[in-house]
Amino acid sequence: MQVTMRKWGNSIGVRIPAGILTELNLSAEKKVDVRAEAGRIIIEPIIDSQETLEQLLGQITPDNVHSEIDFGQPVGKELL
Numbered sequence: 001m002q003v004t005m006r007k008w009g010n011s012i013g014v015r016i017p018a019g020i021l022t023e024l025n026l027s028a029e030k031k032v033d034v035r036a037e038a039g040r041i042i043i044e045p046i047i048d049s050q051e052t053l054e055q056l057l058g059q060i061t062p063d064n065v066h067s068e069i070d071f072g073q074p075v076g077k078e079l080l
Helices: 018-023 053-058
Strands: 005-008 011-014 032-037 040-045
Antiparallel strands (some): 005 011, 032 040
16 A cells, blocks of 8 residues: 655654554554664554563562552452
């Protein structure tokens, strides 16, 4: 698909057509990687890595663990 680059402040911007954004599940404010490679401009979505529960729990240390928070007595069908 051919698009035209436009002046945007001191930079140049490229409008990405809605169909491509939908196909790639992208929207405004999502981060992308932009680089020059072999005479081409490459724009790739940055995929947020999903850490596993084990990885997240492995980051808990005595220095960053917080104390238990008292939310009071159960008021509904909470399982305790």
